[in-house]
Amino acid sequence: xxxxPRDKTEFRDHPTDWKGYIDPLPACDIATPTDTKxxxxxxxxxxxxxxxxxxxxxxxxxSAWKYRTALVxxxxxEAVDLIAPASNRxxxxxxxxxxxxxxxxxxxxxxxxxxxxxxxxxxDPAHEYIAAVESIIATFNPVVLASEVVVFGEWTDPDGxxxxxxxxxxxxxxxxxxxxxxxxxxxxxxxxxTRYPEDGAQLGGYGSATYWVxxxxxxLCRMAPLQIDRMMLLSIAPDAVGQxxxxxxxxxxxxxxxxxxxxxxxAAPGMFARVKKHGVxxxxxxxxxxxxxxxxxxxxxSVEDTHQPASPPDTPVEPTPGAPGQAGGGEPSSHPPSADLxxxxxxxxxxxxxxxxxxxxxxxxxxxxxxxxxxxxxxxSGAATWTDGDIxxxxxxxxxxxxxxxxxxxxxxxxxxxxxxxALQTALAADHEAIQKPPAPEPATEPAGEYADPDDVQILxxxxxxxxxxxxxxxxxxxxxAQMWQQQATKANVPWKIGAYPRDEVPERLYCIAAxxxxxxxxxxxxxxxxDRRVRDLLAQVLxxxxxxxxxxxxxxxxxxxxxxxxxxxxxxxDTNPTQETPGDTT
Numbered sequence: 249x250x251x252x253p254r255d256k257t258e259f260r261d262h263p264t265d266w267k268g269y270i271d272p273l274p275a276c277d278i279a280t281p282t283d284t285k286x287x288x289x290x291x292x293x294x295x296x297x298x299x300x301x302x303x304x305x306x307x308x309x310x311s312a313w314k315y316r317t318a319l320v321x322x323x324x325x326e327a328v329d330l331i332a333p334a335s336n337r338x339x340x341x342x343x344x345x346x347x348x349x350x351x352x353x354x355x356x357x358x359x360x361x362x363x364x365x366x367x368x369x370x371x372d373p374a375h376e377y378i379a380a381v382e383s384i385i386a387t388f389n390p391v392v393l394a395s396e397v398v399v400f401g402e403w404t405d406p407d408g409x410x411x412x413x414x415x416x417x418x419x420x421x422x423x424x425x426x427x428x429x430x431x432x433x434x435x436x437x438x439x440x441x442t443r444y445p446e447d448g449a450q451l452g453g454y455g456s457a458t459y460w461v462x463x464x465x466x467x468l469c470r471m472a473p474l475q476i477d478r479m480m481l482l483s484i485a486p487d488a489v490g491q492x493x494x495x496x497x498x499x500x501x502x503x504x505x506x507x508x509x510x511x512x513x514x515a516a517p518g519m520f521a522r523v524k525k526h527g528v529x530x531x532x533x534x535x536x537x538x539x540x541x542x543x544x545x546x547x548x549x550s551v552e553d554t555h556q557p558a559s560p561p562d563t564p565v566e567p568t569p570g571a572p573g574q575a576g577g578g579e580p581s582s583h584p585p586s587a588d589l590x591x592x593x594x595x596x597x598x599x600x601x602x603x604x605x606x607x608x609x610x611x612x613x614x615x616x617x618x619x620x621x622x623x624x625x626x627x628x629s630g631a632a633t634w635t636d637g638d639i640x641x642x643x644x645x646x647x648x649x650x651x652x653x654x655x656x657x658x659x660x661x662x663x664x665x666x667x668x669x670x671a672l673q674t675a676l677a678a679d680h681e682a683i684q685k686p687p688a689p690e691p692a693t694e695p696a697g698e699y700a701d702p703d704d705v706q707i708l709x710x711x712x713x714x715x716x717x718x719x720x721x722x723x724x725x726x727x728x729x730a731q732m733w734q735q736q737a738t739k740a741n742v743p744w745k746i747g748a749y750p751r752d753e754v755p756e757r758l759y760c761i762a763a764x765x766x767x768x769x770x771x772x773x774x775x776x777x778x779x780d781r782r783v784r785d786l787l788a789q790v791l792x793x794x795x796x797x798x799x800x801x802x803x804x805x806x807x808x809x810x811x812x813x814x815x816x817x818x819x820x821x822x823d824t825n826p827t828q829e830t831p832g833d834t835t
Contacts, residue, residue, distance in 0.1 A: 250471075251463045252397035252416060259398055259414075259461070261285045269414035271400055271461070271470075278459045278470040279400070286400055289415030289453040295510035296446040307334045323725055323774075325732045349377050349434045349484060353384065357392050357419075376486040377434070384482065384489055390421035390428075393474065399457035403504060411507040417454040426477040429455050429496075433483050440488035443481055445502065448494045451479045452503030455496055592662040593639050598624040600646050608649065616645040636663075700759030702752040708763055709751075715769075726769040729779065733765055733804030742808025760815035761807050767822040786821045790814040 253259065260266045261283075268285040275281060311334035312319065319327050396416055404410045421428045431451055435442050455476045462471055479499055483490030601624045605613045617623070618641040622632035634642070643661060712730075715723040734745045744761040746754045771782035778784075780803045787806050791814070810818065 249392050250394035250397060253461060253463060253468055256398060267291065273468060273470060276470055278472065284412065286412045286414035289413055289450055292413060292506055292510050293446045293450055295506055295513055323728055325728055352377065353381050353432060354395065377484060380484050380486060380489050388423055390423050392419055393422050393427060394420040398461040399454055400459055401453065401457040405508055409511055413453055415454060420474055427474055428478045428480050429476045430480050430482060433481060435483050435485040437486050440483050440485035440490040442483055443492050447481050448499045449502040449506045451494050452499030455479060456500045456503060589662055589666060590636060594627060594634060596662055597639050597642050598628055604646060604649060612649060616649050618642060618645055698756065699752065700754045700756045705751050705754050705759060708766060711766060725774055726772055729772050730765055730769060733807060736802035736804025737808040740802060740805035740808060742805055744808050757812050760812045761810050764815040764819040765807050767819045771822060786818055789821060790817050
């Protein structure tokens with residue numbers, strides 16, 4: 249029997265964050281080594297739409313009923329942490345069950361039954377599937393030709409795009425003299441009739457592989473794939489087994505369509521690069537919104553259609569100094585943006601002004617428009633241009649209008665996006681360096697400010713421990729809130745938890761963030777509809793306000809974006825705003 253690699257770790261593109269395969273084997277007549285990532289077959293399967301909203305909601309509801317007595321004594325954050333991931337727990341349990349059933353089937357197929365069922369724990373749910381597995385053996389009496397083989401594939405579509413993939417198939421059986429590629433799928437009780445289109449496409453991916461990686465006499469080696477005569481999906485439930493033959497040619501065609509559709513999904517944002525938005529050419533993909541249609545504002549509040557062709561891709565947008573009747577009200581930036589970024593911001597401001605003119609009225613927009621700065625209609629028509637300083641002034645004015653009318657514009661300033669990305673990368677690099685760098689032999693050799701003062705860290709630790717041990721439930725609930733913020737930051741890859749560091753090696757930036765977070769706890773109102781609203785409002789003063797006020801921005805993740813100066817500024821603001829009321833905050 250042909251077997252695939254028992255240890256597949258060397259074929260992973262990353263030791264822990266495994267998203268694809270690589271082939272490190274020595275060169276041979278079949279292929280050469282490559283560190284080019286081959287996404288897994290399972291990754292490509294995700295291109296098929298899965299409408300799981302109702303299922304996830306149902307699992308959450310079941311979990312809430314199951315834990316209904318425990319929920320009474322939980323905080324809101326604890327309850328959400330328990331109930332929200334219910335569908336994930338069900339999914340992971342199903343995955344574990346599937347592995348057990350796969351091992352059970354392999355155990356039976358290999359005839360290794362002398363010592364009984366050794367692969368299952370006493371409470372393993374796969375015990376329910378033993379009868380189904382035995383029925384498979386009795387029905388097909390197969391000869392296993394290959395098992396758990398790693399495959400690599402490559403195909404160039406009619407448009408010239410080369411697609412690569414890899415994966416591990418379950419088995420190839422000899423049934424009545426034919427080679428049958430088999431995929432096992434575990435199902436719940438009563439679901440043996442379940443099969444999905446992507447299951448067939450998955451078989452097509454395995455069946456159209458370029459070569460296999462197997463255990464040879466002298467170790468791992470490549471081999472040409474066996475001829476596949478048929479394909480079969482086994483849908484295995486405790487009470488029955490669904491046997492579905494799959495047409496190989498249709499499966500391979502479905503797989504290739506999946507590859508092209510997945511490529512189209514990943515390339516889709518590029519469709520919006522260098523297009524006209526409100527008559528101004530901008531660069532970059534990103535998201536769109538209904539308020540970003542093809543309209544040009546000739547004057548503030550005056551809207552008409554435009555169908556101007558896009559400028560050549562390499563045409564720069566040059567900011568020019570102010571002149572009579574033109575832009576020039578803002579100060580030039582000390583670091584002028586690229587032409588693409590400037591053009592993107594120009595389109596963003598025009599879209600912002602147009603949307604506000606429609607929803608709030610042109611007079612409202614005109615009332616806050618900076619003096620001496622050309623109106624958007626002039627810029628859209630090419631009669632004038634804005635400097636980066638002009639755009640900053642306009643953005644500030646429109647932001648004030650948005651805040652007054654509680655009408656945020658659903659698109660972020662491209663400059664903020666770029667700066668936030670740069671700041672985040674810098675901060676993460678600094679933290680990584682602080683973690684990886686061993687302590688210097690003499691403190692005097694450490695760069696000033698690399699680590700926080702250990703005495704300050706000890707004081708902060710004492711404050712937190714005191715709140716956690718307090719007899720006041722409010723104090724304990726606030727500490728639980730802080731822990732939730734830390735979890736949000738870790739999930740967003742901007743962690744600021746300092747407990748993992750030795751007291752004299754806590755990075756100063758992380759200490760300042762943690763101190764600001766503790767100070768911000770005084771502003772948390774656990775009885776309010778949005779307990780973090782006051783904290784969010786202060787974060788809006790040290791970060792971009794749309795970023796802080798956007799409902800999808802987690803508070804803990806926003807803390808993780810702070811620089812040292814911003815964290816200190818936030819801590820100072822909490823001292824001066826301990827009881828500040830937030831408009832619209834309802835209990």
